[in-house]
Amino acid sequence: MVASLLTARDLNKQFRSGNQPVSVFRNLSLQLDRGESLALVGRSGSGKSTLLNILCGLEKPDTGSVQVLDEVFEGGTDRQTEARWANLRRQQIGVVFQEANLMPALSLLDNVRLRARLAGQNEDDCRDWLERLGIGELAGRYPDQVSGGQRQRAALAMVFAMKPALILADEPTGSLDRHTAEDVTGQLFDLQARHGCGLILATHDAELATRCSHHLDLGHLPET
Amino acid sequence: MTVCSALLSHYRRHPLQLLALALMIVLATMLWTGVSHLTDHARASLAQSEQAIAGQQQLVREDGQAVSVQDFAYLRRQGLCVMPWLEVQRPPPEGRVIGVDPFASACFGSDAPGQARVDALNGEPFLDIAEAKAMVRQGSNGDLSLLVPVDVEADAVPADYRLKDFSMGPATGELGESFLLNLDALGVLVLLITALLVRSVYQLGLVQRRESFTLLRRFGVPATRVQVLLLIEMVALTSVWVIPGIWLGRLLAEILGGGFGQVLESLFDAPLYAVDGGGFVLPALVMVTVVLLACFADKRLLRRLPWLSGRPSVVWFGVPVLGLGLAMVAWPFTLGWLFVGIALVFVAVGLLTPRVLSYVAQWGAEGAGAITLWQRRELAVLFRRLALPVVALQFAVAMVLAIQALVTTFEDTFERWLGQRLEAEFYVEVPEQSAAVDGVRYLAGLSGVGDWHLVQRGKTHVVPEMAGDDAATSVEVDLFSISPIGPLVTGWTLLDAIPDAWEKLATGQGVMVNEQLARRQGYQPGETIGFTLGEQSLALPVVGVYADYGRPDGEILVAGQILPETFNTRFQSLSLNPGTLAMAEIEQGLAAVWNTDQLTVRDNGSIRSLASGVFDQTFLITRAITVLTLVLAGTSLLIMGWVFFTTRAWYYRLLFVWGLSPREVAGQLRWLAMFLTGAVAVAALPLGVWLTWALVSRINPLAFGWSLPMAVYPGFWLEMLVLCLVIGLAISVLMRRQLGAGVPAPAMANVAGGGER
Numbered sequence: 012m013v014a015s016l017l018t019a020r021d022l023n024k025q026f027r028s029g030n031q032p033v034s035v036f037r038n039l040s041l042q043l044d045r046g047e048s049l050a051l052v053g054r055s056g057s058g059k060s061t062l063l064n065i066l067c068g069l070e071k072p073d074t075g076s077v078q079v080l081d082e083v084f085e086g087g088t089d090r091q092t093e094a095r096w097a098n099l100r101r102q103q104i105g106v107v108f109q110e111a112n113l114m115p116a117l118s119l120l121d122n123v124r125l126r127a128r129l130a131g132q133n134e135d136d137c138r139d140w141l142e143r144l145g146i147g148e149l150a151g152r153y154p155d156q157v158s159g160g161q162r163q164r165a166a167l168a169m170v171f172a173m174k175p176a177l178i179l180a181d182e183p184t185g186s187l188d189r190h191t192a193e194d195v196t197g198q199l200f201d202l203q204a205r206h207g208c209g210l211i212l213a214t215h216d217a218e219l220a221t222r223c224s225h226h227l228d229l230g231h232l233p234e235t
Numbered sequence: 236m237t238v239c240s241a242l243l244s245h246y247r248r249h250p251l252q253l254l255a256l257a258l259m260i261v262l263a264t265m266l267w268t269g270v271s272h273l274t275d276h277a278r279a280s281l282a283q284s285e286q287a288i289a290g291q292q293q294l295v296r297e298d299g300q301a302v303s304v305q306d307f308a309y310l311r312r313q314g315l316c317v318m319p320w321l322e323v324q325r326p327p328p329e330g331r332v333i334g335v336d337p338f339a340s341a342c343f344g345s346d347a348p349g350q351a352r353v354d355a356l357n358g359e360p361f362l363d364i365a366e367a368k369a370m371v372r373q374g375s376n377g378d379l380s381l382l383v384p385v386d387v388e389a390d391a392v393p394a395d396y397r398l399k400d401f402s403m404g405p406a407t408g409e410l411g412e413s414f415l416l417n418l419d420a421l422g423v424l425v426l427l428i429t430a431l432l433v434r435s436v437y438q439l440g441l442v443q444r445r446e447s448f449t450l451l452r453r454f455g456v457p458a459t460r461v462q463v464l465l466l467i468e469m470v471a472l473t474s475v476w477v478i479p480g481i482w483l484g485r486l487l488a489e490i491l492g493g494g495f496g497q498v499l500e501s502l503f504d505a506p507l508y509a510v511d512g513g514g515f516v517l518p519a520l521v522m523v524t525v526v527l528l529a530c531f532a533d534k535r536l537l538r539r540l541p542w543l544s545g546r547p548s549v550v551w552f553g554v555p556v557l558g559l560g561l562a563m564v565a566w567p568f569t570l571g572w573l574f575v576g577i578a579l580v581f582v583a584v585g586l587l588t589p590r591v592l593s594y595v596a597q598w599g600a601e602g603a604g605a606i607t608l609w610q611r612r613e614l615a616v617l618f619r620r621l622a623l624p625v626v627a628l629q630f631a632v633a634m635v636l637a638i639q640a641l642v643t644t645f646e647d648t649f650e651r652w653l654g655q656r657l658e659a660e661f662y663v664e665v666p667e668q669s670a671a672v673d674g675v676r677y678l679a680g681l682s683g684v685g686d687w688h689l690v691q692r693g694k695t696h697v698v699p700e701m702a703g704d705d706a707a708t709s710v711e712v713d714l715f716s717i718s719p720i721g722p723l724v725t726g727w728t729l730l731d732a733i734p735d736a737w738e739k740l741a742t743g744q745g746v747m748v749n750e751q752l753a754r755r756q757g758y759q760p761g762e763t764i765g766f767t768l769g770e771q772s773l774a775l776p777v778v779g780v781y782a783d784y785g786r787p788d789g790e791i792l793v794a795g796q797i798l799p800e801t802f803n804t805r806f807q808s809l810s811l812n813p814g815t816l817a818m819a820e821i822e823q824g825l826a827a828v829w830n831t832d833q834l835t836v837r838d839n840g841s842i843r844s845l846a847s848g849v850f851d852q853t854f855l856i857t858r859a860i861t862v863l864t865l866v867l868a869g870t871s872l873l874i875m876g877w878v879f880f881t882t883r884a885w886y887y888r889l890l891f892v893w894g895l896s897p898r899e900v901a902g903q904l905r906w907l908a909m910f911l912t913g914a915v916a917v918a919a920l921p922l923g924v925w926l927t928w929a930l931v932s933r934i935n936p937l938a939f940g941w942s943l944p945m946a947v948y949p950g951f952w953l954e955m956l957v958l959c960l961v962i963g964l965a966i967s968v969l970m971r972r973q974l975g976a977g978v979p980a981p982a983m984a985n986v987a988g989g990g991e992r
Contacts, residue, residue, distance in 0.1 A: 067892075069891075069892065090896075090898075093896055093897055094896050097891075097894050097895060097896040097897075097899075098894065099894075100892060100893065100894040101893065101894020101895070102894065106892050106893075111885055111886070111889075112889070114609060114612075114613070114886055114889065115616075115883075115886060116609070116612040116613050116615070116616045117608070117609055117612055121605065121608060121609075121612075124605045124608075125605040125606065125608070125609055125893075126893060127605075128604060128605035128606065129605070129606070129893050129894055129895070130894070134605065
């Protein structure tokens with residue numbers, strides 16, 4: 012039996028607001044296979060970003076387990092666990108935030124090269140990725156010299172240059188106008204389908220969510 | 236809620252930051268007030284010490300006999316204001332004490348020597364004359380003098396007595412003045428660091444309040460109103476917190492200055508170091524101005540400077556300015572010209588350093604791997620974006636390097652200065668009416684006596700290439716004659732000399748000139764100068780130039796054998812080491828040959844130890860304040876560096892997101908921070924060495940006509956480098972803690988914008 016790309020079981024996460032514990036989600040489970048996409052929807056503060064952070068090891072759940080490929084994480088904050096997560100993020104998990112995905116001191120091309128290098132991929136393809144995303148002529152420019160949409164395209168180029176098994180995108184088009192957002196997400200889904208990687212997308216946009224093969228609604232506000 | 240309360244709510248949420256700001260203002264004020272008090276009082280002390288030495292006179296008997304209590308009683312009965320001064324030399328470690336009569340000193344008024352201690356008579360070093368007499372009876376050497384006020388004229392002195400200068404110690408002269416330049420430089424440095432300290436904390440606050448300001452603007456509050464409120468906030472905070480700062484600064488000055496004053500008083504026997512109250516208004520105004528400039532000047536002024544906006548044109552502006560400044564310092568016409576040159580060099584270095592370091596950081600990075608490329612590019616950005624604190628730390632380290640070199644050189648020079656002037660253990664004045672040659676003959680025949688020589692002083696006129704007496708071009712200088720030329724002088728430092736200079740001097744084949752005369756007249760070894768000795772005119776080659784450590788008058792040194800009988804000797808003394816003999820025995824012998832009861836004998840050893848004490852204490856204070864200033868400068872960079880790193884925390888966090896382990900990210904931060912601060916130390920080194928050179932070889936000669944030797948101290952350079960690396964390490968530790976606190980919100984795009992290329 013082939014293991015799922017991602018499996019999360021019985022995840023619980025609480026924050027403290029003053030002296031009050033605030034439950035973000037309880038006993039949350041999900042599963043994602045290669046080539047599938049999952050939309051995380053819900054109101055602001057419903058825990059979409061927190062869940063994404065947990066799924067790539069940037070945050071720890073209070074209880075529950077996460078399995079990515081054949082790596083299983085069941086709590087623990089030891090150095091070895093952190094190293095395993097770091098290794099997964101370096102080679103298998105591409106993360107795209109709403110903005111500020113690029114190193115400001117590097118050109119777009121150098122940013123892509125850096126990400127590919129960290130993932131152990133060939134740096135020669137990096138310019139191709141920028142070309143495919145329509146910003147090849149901007150390869151030598153710095154992030155503050157291009158528009159927000161062009162920066163997000165560069166961020167996608169970085170993710171695809173690392174050839175990930177899983178892409179986690181946290182409202183990647185949240186800061187873009189509708190036309191640019193459609194353009195960027197179109198390329199995201201196109202490339203995801205072509206390369207067969209998993210995609211988890213946190214979004215407010217219901218229309219965008221319908222383009223994903225699965226949905227998970229975290230719609231409620233956290234419970235106190 | 237008003238805009239004002241909205242602004243102040245920040246401190247309600249971050250009370251520790253308010254405390255940090257208050258603490259910085261208090262510490263900065265304390266440091267500056269302390270240093271400025273110390274400098275003022277050191278200057279006043281040295282001025283008073285010179286006055287104390289120069290201003291006293293005594294009465295001596297015409298017949299050469301020592302004065303006694305009977306003389307004192309007689310003179311008082313004649314209506315003269317006379318004060319007995321019994322100097323008792325006790326065996327080490329107790330040293331010298333002075334017995335005074337508080338009642339007899341009353342007629343001196345506030346000008347009485349040692350007046351501050353006369354009232355207390357606590358034995359440090361003044362005590363009641365009766366106690367001093369008891370010590371003499373118990374076997375200590377005692378020397379009674381009768382002091383009279385400086386305004387007593389010679390015609391008011393009864394017959395059989397005459398006035399004579401009364402010297403209580405060696406004058407520090409130009410050496411002390413020059414040393415004050417050092418303290419002044421320290422004061423400027425402290426003010427600079429003070430400004431940086433406050434600025435760093437203020438900027439930290441601004442970074443944390445940025446979101447609040449954005450909100451206020453969105454709510455329609457004009458930016459200018461926010462600025463005005465911030466200004467009022469800083470004025471109010473500073474006004475409150477400078478008061479304890481000033482008080483603590485004075486306390487610091489008293490603590491550090493107490494020992495300094497005590498030693499000065501011991502040396503010069505005068506109340507030389509009294510920390511008076513002074514006003515609060517001036518220091519408060521200075522500090523408020525500095526704080527406001529530090530916090531708000533960039534809003535209008537610094538923002539317009541190209542080095543802050545990072546334009547490449549700074550290179551084209553900075554390089555010529557640097558060249559011009561260096562040339563002005565290398566070939567200075569006047570002191571003002573020199574200072575302008577130094578200022579230009581500092582401006583140019585400030586403009587160029589961030590650009591040069593940035594360029595060096597990126598040099599050769601293109602062919603490197605992606606991570607290395609990122610490291611180098613990030614470092615280059617740091618140099619440009621942290622230009623102000625980087626340059627400030629560079630200046631601070633450079634000035635500390637220069638001051639340290641100066642202080643150490645001063646210490647060494649002062650030791651040699653004392654060694655030259657107090658070369659023998661004792662010196663004995665040849666009584667007037669007595670023939671020095673009798674004493675010389677006595678010493679020459681004395682078995683067991685150590686090294687000795689006769690010193691004869693007078694005046695002469697020198698002309699560079701004498702072709703007959705040309706009064707129009709001749710220069711009056713001091714004549715210093717020694718015979719025989721022996722080990723007591725042949726160890727002197729010669730700045731320039733021909734081979735076998737001492738031998739040629741001893742045999743009368745040449746003369747030596749002091750540094751001042753050589754510099755003023757441009758004399759070189761080998762050049763023949765003419766001079767007059769009484770009726771006789773001589774032309775002899777200069778065989779050497781000797782260091783004279785700040786003596787302002789020109790002097791020519793000759794062997795005693797060339798002095799003619801007709802030469803008008805103004806002062807004669809014997810410098811001698813007793814060797815295996817007791818000094819008392821030699822003293823008796825000389826008194827016998829000169830047929831006098833009491834000789835004026837000075838124990839150079841005790842004078843040397845007292846004088847060394849004064850400067851040791853002063854150097855200790857300077858070092859302590861220098862180190863303190865450097866630590867605060869380091870703290871300033873630490874805070875400002877941390878502030879800037881914080882604005883880029885999101886990007887360092889990206890490395891973690893991209894799969895670097897926390898340890899690897901920490902390693903990258905450590906590399907960046909330590910390279911940044913280490914490079915600052917390296918960049919400060921040439922500036923510090925150059926500044927040392929400018930101080931000793933350019934400012935000193937122009938200001939005082941003499942120069943200190945140039946010395947460098949690589950061990951101290953290493954200490955500075957280590958200190959800067961520690962600062963970098965501390966920044967990286969703080970950043971690691973910051974990154975570990977959770978995923979930070981991404982910085983706004985405009986925060987990261989600009990200065991990245």
